[in-house]
Amino acid sequence: MMQPDKPLMTIDPSKRAQPLQDTPQRRAILKKLRSKPSVKGAVIALVLLLAVVLLAPFLSPQNPYDLGALDLMDGRLKPMSEAASGMTYWLGTDDQGRDMLSAILHGLRISLMVGLSAVVLATIIGSLVGLVAAYFGGWVDTVLMRIVDFILGFPTILVALVLLAILGRGVDKVVIAIVMVQWAHYARIMRGRALQERKKEYIEAAKNLGFPGWRIMTRHLLPNCMGPVMVFATIQIANAIVLEATLSFLGVGVPITEPSLGLLIANGFQYLMSGDYWISMFPGLALLALILSINLIGDRLREALDPRK
Amino acid sequence: MIVYILRRMVQSFLVLLAVSLVVFMAVYAVGDPIELLVSAEASDADRQAMIKRLGLDLPVWLQYWSFLTRAFQGDLGTSFVHGIPAIELIVQRFPATFELVVVAIGLTCLLGIPLGLIAGLFNDRPLGRGLMGGSVLGFSLPNFWQGMMLILMFAVWLQWLPSSGRGDTVNVLGVPLSLFTADGWSHVMLPAINLALGNIALVLRLTATGVMEAKTQEYVKFARAKGISERRILTRHILRNILIPVVTVIGMEFGTLIAYSTITETVFAWPGMGKLLIDSIYKLDRPVVVAYVMLVTFIFVMINLLVDLAYAVLDPRVQLQEAP
Numbered sequence: 298m299m300q301p302d303k304p305l306m307t308i309d310p311s312k313r314a315q316p317l318q319d320t321p322q323r324r325a326i327l328k329k330l331r332s333k334p335s336v337k338g339a340v341i342a343l344v345l346l347l348a349v350v351l352l353a354p355f356l357s358p359q360n361p362y363d364l365g366a367l368d369l370m371d372g373r374l375k376p377m378s379e380a381a382s383g384m385t386y387w388l389g390t391d392d393q394g395r396d397m398l399s400a401i402l403h404g405l406r407i408s409l410m411v412g413l414s415a416v417v418l419a420t421i422i423g424s425l426v427g428l429v430a431a432y433f434g435g436w437v438d439t440v441l442m443r444i445v446d447f448i449l450g451f452p453t454i455l456v457a458l459v460l461l462a463i464l465g466r467g468v469d470k471v472v473i474a475i476v477m478v479q480w481a482h483y484a485r486i487m488r489g490r491a492l493q494e495r496k497k498e499y500i501e502a503a504k505n506l507g508f509p510g511w512r513i514m515t516r517h518l519l520p521n522c523m524g525p526v527m528v529f530a531t532i533q534i535a536n537a538i539v540l541e542a543t544l545s546f547l548g549v550g551v552p553i554t555e556p557s558l559g560l561l562i563a564n565g566f567q568y569l570m571s572g573d574y575w576i577s578m579f580p581g582l583a584l585l586a587l588i589l590s591i592n593l594i595g596d597r598l599r600e601a602l603d604p605r606k
Numbered sequence: 607m608i609v610y611i612l613r614r615m616v617q618s619f620l621v622l623l624a625v626s627l628v629v630f631m632a633v634y635a636v637g638d639p640i641e642l643l644v645s646a647e648a649s650d651a652d653r654q655a656m657i658k659r660l661g662l663d664l665p666v667w668l669q670y671w672s673f674l675t676r677a678f679q680g681d682l683g684t685s686f687v688h689g690i691p692a693i694e695l696i697v698q699r700f701p702a703t704f705e706l707v708v709v710a711i712g713l714t715c716l717l718g719i720p721l722g723l724i725a726g727l728f729n730d731r732p733l734g735r736g737l738m739g740g741s742v743l744g745f746s747l748p749n750f751w752q753g754m755m756l757i758l759m760f761a762v763w764l765q766w767l768p769s770s771g772r773g774d775t776v777n778v779l780g781v782p783l784s785l786f787t788a789d790g791w792s793h794v795m796l797p798a799i800n801l802a803l804g805n806i807a808l809v810l811r812l813t814a815t816g817v818m819e820a821k822t823q824e825y826v827k828f829a830r831a832k833g834i835s836e837r838r839i840l841t842r843h844i845l846r847n848i849l850i851p852v853v854t855v856i857g858m859e860f861g862t863l864i865a866y867s868t869i870t871e872t873v874f875a876w877p878g879m880g881k882l883l884i885d886s887i888y889k890l891d892r893p894v895v896v897a898y899v900m901l902v903t904f905i906f907v908m909i910n911l912l913v914d915l916a917y918a919v920l921d922p923r924v925q926l927q928e929a930p
Contacts, residue, residue: 335739447624450910452865455902462887462895463632539748546750547872547884562751566873570769574758581751589746596742 423483683893722813
């Protein structure tokens with residue numbers, strides 16, 4: 298195809314199509330979502346958790362990182378017990394005398410931060426790879442998709458474990474490992490969607506207008522393919538958080554200075570046999586509440602967007 | 607058919623080759639391989655001998671070639687910690703992991719399929735909805751925490767089952783197995799439940815959706831119109847049709863469970879391959895990590911190959927040519 302030096306015509310920005318406008322389908326989807334009581338509960342729980350995460354420094358009774366504020370004499374106290382200073386440990390303390398409630402609030406922050414940043418990065422990288430594969434086709438497509446198949450052929454935990462065994466510990470390294478195991482999913486979904494879109498007239502029109510490839514990909518193809526990718530990303534946030542917690546539990550995840558929920562649970566493991574259940578149980582419940590609410594919303598979202606229903 | 611099998615085998619071989627290249631790059635080419643492959647306590651002479659033995663003075667592609675040839679001879683390095691070939695160490699631990707995975711798959715079939723049938727048949731009643739809702743919980747429970755809560759419940763509070771180790775084993779054909787002793791069974795129960803729970807939820811949902819879809823199909827309506835009993839419709843018509851994907855998933859999960867057993871084995875101190883991997887990562891015992899990755903990849907590739915072949919044999923619609 299001939300590529301003119303510059304576009305033959307320009308489009309008035311105010312007339313540019315808005316891919317996420319209020320449409321009858323969109324209203325129907327929202328209606329379907331609202332009709333489920335479990336979704337309501339999950340949304341409320343998630344909003345509460347997010348509020349707690351944002352307000353953690355103000356809500357938590359103690360700064361769990363301030364070693365000076367900890368009293369070893371308060372170590373492994375039962376929930377509801379009172380400290381020497383008169384403060385009540387609602388959820389008990391760990392072996393260092395750290396208030397579990399404060400530790401959980403801060404742990405939620407780290408877990409959520411790692412999960413969100415990993416998913417955002419993986420979505421960007423994966424979507425771009427899928428887009429490039431679908432747009433160019435040919436050997437580019439073959440090579441990229443073979444790499445995707447290769448990565449998806451292995452269980453995530455194994456790939457992440459081995460990556461971290463090589464990279465070492467650290468929040469950034471955990472994020473890299475999660476991105477490495479997740480991006481391929483997005484690439485596959487994006488490619489499938491983009492292959493369908495690519496044949497439509499508006500892409501053809503954009504090509505004939507002489508727009509460069511990158512512009513067609515990012516301005517035309519991408520906005521129309523994001524739907525399924527975003528739904529998948531919702532569920533992947535929960536998976537990323539679980540993966541981070543698991544890796545931290547196994548001792549290859551976040552460092553001890555930045556304890557996520559997984560590390561808190563791991564820390565309580567050695568005291569579990571002596572019946573000190575609270576050190577592991579409460580961070581786990583917080584983790585479960587977070588994952589369950591994300592999963593419920595994601596599950597219903599997928600159901601509502603399923604064209605077969 | 608033979609062409610198909612051969613082509614799939616060549617593909618599998620290429621995957622193994624690719625993994626070996628990635629592992630080689632990770633361990634030998636990135637960073638200082640001597641740092642990784644010689645323990646910190648080694649003397650300078652040992653170091654030089656190692657460089658010579660591993661051929662680290664050669665060009666990179668020659669190094670990869672020698673890594674490959676040694677790998678084909680079954681030499682994936684010697685464990686620093688245990689002083690025996692890494693591959694031997696892993697093979698010793700294999701029966702424990704295998705046993706755990708087999709029991710977990712047994713539990714998945716025994717619980718997941720019947721519960722899925724119930725959930726699918728009664729999907730408009732509280733029982734069915736409760737089961738489907740419960741399966742979301744089964745997905746969401748972080749595996750390691752769920753295992754710890756099992757320990758807390760059954761080992762610490764109720765004191766019904768032991769929390770760690772493998773229990774008494776009996777040698778069967780020279781392989782120590784714990785499935786032939788009561789003590790062994792009591793040890794395997796909690797880890798197996800821990801490993802199986804996510805898969806039970808998966809199989810439950812898969813079966814339930816299959817039943818829900820099949821219920822409205824023409825062939826079921828026709829069977830009902832013919833006056834066939836509901837029981838027979840279920841076992842002969844519905845079940846037969848939905849079991850193919852379910853069985854495939856269970857088969858594919860076999861490899862995944864081997865990988866996920868690393869978590870279960872760590873929680874329950876089960877002396878299998880997964881525990882060995884984690885211990886080796888802690889102790890920087892790189893040859894064992896390399897050998898584990900190569901071996902598990904091999905198992906994985908073999909399972910995928912077998913599943914594909916079984917599919918081709920069972921389902922005549924599957925084309926024996928490569929998909930376009």
